[in-house]
Amino acid sequence: MADAPTRKTRDDAPPTAAKDLHADRALLAEAVTIAAPRADLYRFWRDPANLASIMENVVRIEPIYGKRSRWTVKAPGGRTVSWESVITHEVPDAEVGWQSVAGAEIDNSGRIEFRDAGPRGTVVRAVIAYDPPGGLIGQTIARLFQREPRVQARRDLHRLKQLFEAGEIATGARNRRLRQERNEDQRP
Amino acid sequence: MKAIAWHGKHDVRCDTVDDPEILNPRDAIVRITSTAICGSDLHLFDGMIPTMQKGDVLGHEFMGEVVEVGARSTLRPGQRVVVPFPIACGRCYHCSKHEYAACENGNPAENQDIGREGMGQPMSALFGYSHMTGGYSGGQAELVRVPFSDVGPLVIPDDSIPDEKVLFLTDILPTGWMAAENAGIESGDTVAVWGCGPVGLFAVQSAFLMGAERVMAIDHFPHRLELAQRFGAETVNFEQTKVYEALQDMTGGIGPDACIDCVGLEPTAPSSTT
Numbered sequence A: 001m002a003d004a005p006t007r008k009t010r011d012d013a014p015p016t017a018a019k020d021l022h023a024d025r026a027l028l029a030e031a032v033t034i035a036a037p038r039a040d041l042y043r044f045w046r047d048p049a050n051l052a053s054i055m056e057n058v059v060r061i062e063p064i065y066g067k068r069s070r071w072t073v074k075a076p077g078g079r080t081v082s083w084e085s086v087i088t089h090e091v092p093d094a095e096v097g098w099q100s101v102a103g104a105e106i107d108n109s110g111r112i113e114f115r116d117a118g119p120r121g122t123v124v125r126a127v128i129a130y131d132p133p134g135g136l137i138g139q140t141i142a143r144l145f146q147r148e149p150r151v152q153a154r155r156d157l158h159r160l161k162q163l164f165e166a167g168e169i170a171t172g173a174r175n176r177r178l179r180q181e182r183n184e185d186q187r188p
Numbered sequence B: 001m002k003a004i005a006w007h008g009k010h011d012v013r014c015d016t017v018d019d020p021e022i023l024n025p026r027d028a029i030v031r032i033t034s035t036a037i038c039g040s041d042l043h044l045f046d047g048m049i050p051t052m053q054k055g056d057v058l059g060h061e062f063m064g065e066v067v068e069v070g071a072r073s074t075l076r077p078g079q080r081v082v083v084p085f086p087i088a089c090g091r092c093y094h095c096s097k098h099e100y101a102a103c104e105n106g107n108p109a110e111n112q113d114i115g116r117e118g119m120g121q122p123m124s125a126l127f128g129y130s131h132m133t134g135g136y137s138g139g140q141a142e143l144v145r146v147p148f149s150d151v152g153p154l155v156i157p158d159d160s161i162p163d164e165k166v167l168f169l170t171d172i173l174p175t176g177w178m179a180a181e182n183a184g185i186e187s188g189d190t191v192a193v194w195g196c197g198p199v200g201l202f203a204v205q206s207a208f209l210m211g212a213e214r215v216m217a218i219d220h221f222p223h224r225l226e227l228a229q230r231f232g233a234e235t236v237n238f239e240q241t242k243v244y245e246a247l248q249d250m251t252g253g254i255g256p257d258a259c260i261d262c263v264g265l266e267p268t269a270p271s272s273t274t
């Protein structure tokens, strides 16, 4: 048809910010700028032992073999969710991609990008795609319980930033007892 | 220790609470010798600021003696320090530009969500000022935990200087000073200052130091206007006087060269600009 609308041309914004994302598969991107060298951040990220220190939802990451590992994370309702994940590609000092293995309780995939940001250091950007457990209702519940993956990704990246820039992870607690209580508040 | 704790709107009490401890390497614990109540604390008292929780310890203007330090603090026990109210890491992009009040790392990640969702960007961290600014205990207490103690605290080396001479460096003096600085005052200017609380009174004095020839101070409390007058200002009491008309006349129809709002939240008489 001569008057058919032409295919919509996309703007320069990242596709993860598009309004017409498929509603039942969540796709998100979160970025943070960190005043540290790209290679140092990449090296930190590639060691699972380090990740547990900045990710508040991760209970444990167990290496299986080769590029496979088993992830156990906290989920709403006091449960944990566990799945096997495989590294799908890696570009040293630049990018790591992963994909959950078929049959995972939460099907998820994504990548972490490390980009030079000149005098400001490095941009670390997480792109995550997942099937929300329990569909959109489950996602709403997860959000209420602060287990929403976007919020978690943003917090984890900020803790990474604090660790690299400030050398420690900020806490507003007055003492050990109150810090423990606050950590328990974070739990569903 | 004893501490001033928030329990709800118009309900602030002196409680006994458990002491602060060193939690991070850059922390210090300070024993308070002097602390002030800020006009900003009134907004907490009036229940205007969201994300306060029962038992939160107030106070962001305080000084005292260092009693304990973390492994990476640059302070030493026994030192006398004045502690500025923003909690800044000193290492992030904004800190590198000396924009400490926009520090990206002072506010714990889980408390950054509130500002991010509500205002588009997270708030930076402050002492004793709600959970969206970090949920840190403040210094209207016997002891306080001071994070990033190598960045904010100013060491006062001279014991002969009394607390009252340096305490206001925590917040209220720099706030009045910066208000005047932002007004771009030039020598010979006429400056109008709304509000003669501590911020306004410091703005009046700062304006004169920056070269203002005349300052008009506007409020309705006679004793506050008297203080402004003592610092050289001409006073305008907005309860008796039409402020706009007075300022036009007092400046020969030109109006003030700079206007500084030192009232902020919760103005008592919105009509004082007309």
Ligand SMILES: NC(=O)c1ccc[n+]([C@@H]2O[C@H](COP(=O)([O-])OP(=O)(O)OC[C@H]3O[C@@H](n4cnc5c(N)ncnc54)[C@H](O)[C@@H]3O)[C@@H](O)[C@H]2O)c1
Residues within 6 Å of the ligand: B038, B039, B040, B041, B042, B043, B171, B172, B175, B194, B195, B196, B197, B198, B199, B200, B218, B219, B220, B221, B224, B238, B262, B263, B264, B265, B266, B267, B268, B269, B270, B271, B272, B273
């Ligand atoms: N760094 C900061 O951002 C910072 C620091 C300190 C204070 N503040 C804010 O600055 C404001 C002033 O602080 P303060 O400690 O001087 O408070 P304050 O409450 O002691 O003084 C405010 C004064 O404003 C007067 N006032 C009220 N309505 C007025 C009006 N319409 N016209 C003229 N005057 C009026 C009041 O009578 C009072 O004297 C507060 O809102 C406070 O929260 C901000």
Ligand SMILES: [Zn+2]
Residues within 6 Å of the ligand: B038, B039, B040, B041, B060, B061, B171, B172
């Ligand atoms: Zn203040």
Ligand SMILES: [Zn+2]
Residues within 6 Å of the ligand: B088, B089, B090, B091, B092, B093, B094, B095, B102, B103, B104, B105, B106
């Ligand atoms: Zn900072």
